[in-house]
Amino acid sequence: MKRRSFLLAATLCGGALVVGCARPDRQKVRGGALAVRDGQVALNGWVKVDRDGIVTAVMAKSEMGQGVHTALMMLVAEEMDCAWSQMRFDYAPIDPLYGNVTALSEGVPFRPDDAGTLARSARAAMEALMRQLGFMMTGGSSSVRDLWLPMRQAAAATRATLVAAVAAEWKVAAADVAASDGVFSAPGGRTIKLGDAVALLGPDPRVVDNASLKTPAQFKLIGRPLPRYDGAALVEGKATFGIDVRTEGLLHAAVRMAPVRGGSVRYFDGVQARALKGVVGVASFPAALDGTGGVAVVADRWWRASQALDKVAVEWDEGPMAGFSSAAAIDTLRHALDADDGFAFWKQGDAKAIIAASARTLTADYTAPYLAHATMEPMNCTVHFRGDAATVWAPTQVPDFARKAAAAVLGLDPGKVALHVTYLGGGFGRRLEVDHVAQAAAIAKQFPGKPVQVLWSREDDMRNDFYRPACASRFAAALDEHGRIAAWHNVSAGQAIVPGYFPRNAGLPIVGPDKTTSEGAFDVAYEFPAVRVGHARVDLPVPIGFWRGVGHSHQAFFKEGFLDECAHAAAADPFAYRRALLARHPRQRAVLELAAAKAGWGEPQAPAADGAKKARGIAFHESFGSTVVQVAEVSVGSNRAIRVHRVVCAIDCGLPVNPNTIAQQMDSAIVFALGAALRGRIDIDAGRVKQGNFDEYEPLRLAECPVIETHIVPSTEPPGGVGEVGLPPLAPAVANAVFAATGQRLRSLPLALAA
């Protein structure tokens, strides 16, 4: 009762905001017309065409390695019927048209197959709200899903309008004009190139906006493994990341932030530093947007600035994290499980009662630590403040939050801040935060007229992250006489990201339970007869944020580990046990079956080169609209080292737009997850983050990388997410394999075998 009314209130709040507002379309820029070059035409906010036959996709998403620029350009090229060689892109201006609707409206706390009235209204209300607000965001594995229809519609409309112009010129029916490879033609042999067709458009062409989209059977580009558009530039070192921004008169800033996260400067003395060669000034900046305050040396070279920091005397005020210990926090989370069953995200029947009455039960506790993002490109931002206007260059996933943060610090209207998005040397969710943008603005404001690039050291970056929250989870299950799960009860405890993130970045209070706290635990396809999955929110002072996979990143480890324990207790095969729980979910089941078949599940395996036994573990996980199943082949070395030899990965991501970039993303997520599973941990003691560089927070190295085989389920369903979905099943697949190899059940990350 309480849960229903709470959710209803949240839905109505969202809905009330959109009552009276027309549902904005996803074709037109709202803040005026899209800027075009001479001779260039834009019939909508997504596609520009010019008389040279160049087709420019308006790019609202940031490229951080996920291949999104390539994929979105393919959508446009397909519906434009132009050649791939004619495609370019321009970054989108900041405008609500380019807002992310999909990722943000997935935040409603409902299971994917919940088609009830409340779920549908909540989704619709949130979608309408997000269309209205229009926050630009790259994240949530949503770019292709979010723009699958809008960008294709825009390209189809552009093509159809050109066709109409050609048909009028040739005095034929539009239906008689064909388009292929950037050339329009009609029966009889007449042809005209796309660029020349653009010249036929009058000053105010009647846009054909009801053009139909191609069917998958008609796709010529979509579905092909096209190489990355930017591949050559990246290899040559020619792509401009935020750190590579160079502009006339650029100054460089190095910073020292308070050793206790969230602290600030009480007093500083920069006199000695200011006297050093090349140093232009020393400034302090406040803790902003849940960041940390500190001092900056601004110089003509970054190295000079960073060396001069040693000469700045600083006294610190400790912030809210003073005295905090991550070890104590994990204890706090475990104890929270004793007290509270948390908010129920999934409830069916009375699992607790069934378990209490059952003769055969299992329980287990699982934990996962804080984790850092550790993008290869450290945090940086360049700001040029000119008094009444400013320019900002940022490798950011959130251009409009970045602009807003800079504008607020500089005392400017956001319209006076020109923001340029660069390439990102990794994002993983870290660059959804704009703490370092506000910091750069606070520093640059003290050097008006000079562009200042603030660059963090690796230590700054690792110790001032917004960490993946630590989490503790408790499971209990009752097994029937056949070993099948009769009831499943799960409560997790940890911090909630969303109640901090949206107020901090969007100035928006968020109503309702934070779905990211339980995602991966409650939104699972398994058919349990009775179930309760809840999360107890625990507020701790650690700054947390969206890490790749978010809630799925640890909940999948917990859920697939405990499920494996149930299978073992039932003396059942882990693959067959999972398969039986997906009887009414054929699409998900097919992914499980594909992975098992390709991995040779059940077939004997030769031992590892050193003679150690090899074993397999399997894990199934659905997230961000896609299903991924992985089988890990693992052996354990004489020094208890866990070696992963091969990972077989099956994915159903709906229609695969680019199988090449999908395979890249599976490699990516698996390597990212494996490094975290084997070694990832962030320890905080007395409010200070221990790990500072790659020696103490060591990602996976090439020598440790398994053979990875990816199999994409053929599909014509709308695309699902790709960027994060390969991560959640990896840790449990490995842990389940370790159990099969050793009999040791590992319930904590990072994985460590006992002697």
Place this chain on the structure above:
Amino acid sequence: MTTLNINGQDRTLEIDAGTPLLWVLRDDLGLTGTKFACGRALCGACTVHVEGTATLSCVMPADGLQGKRITTIEGANDRIGAAVKRAWIELDVAQCGYCQPGQVMAAAALLKAVPRPSEADIDRALSGNLCRCGAYPRIRAAVHLAAQRLGGRG
């Protein structure tokens, strides 16, 4: 004043004592292809060649390099460098691409020393180059492809 030979060109600069080569390349010479990621020789993003040997430029003082031939990603266009870059592009190795100039330089140095590297050779030579995007499987394949093309053998 220090004279450095970068990509075949002599450049004479005023360099503070102890300044790592990485920062001279990036901030004095505008050669931003070589990247900063750790500052402590832990990740390989700053890999350049000094006399053809892979060198971590973030800890290498520039003022000690007078008279040495320094090659950066921008200038790695000899037969080996070009073959490595071509293999990288053909196999679509780069994801975010930030670490890839360092990977390419490490691979080129390996192939100069070991024209037909084994898996263990590749492990040893390239495990110092971190990639947070997980391009390792394709990096390995691209090293083999480049070796094959250069040696004319599979």
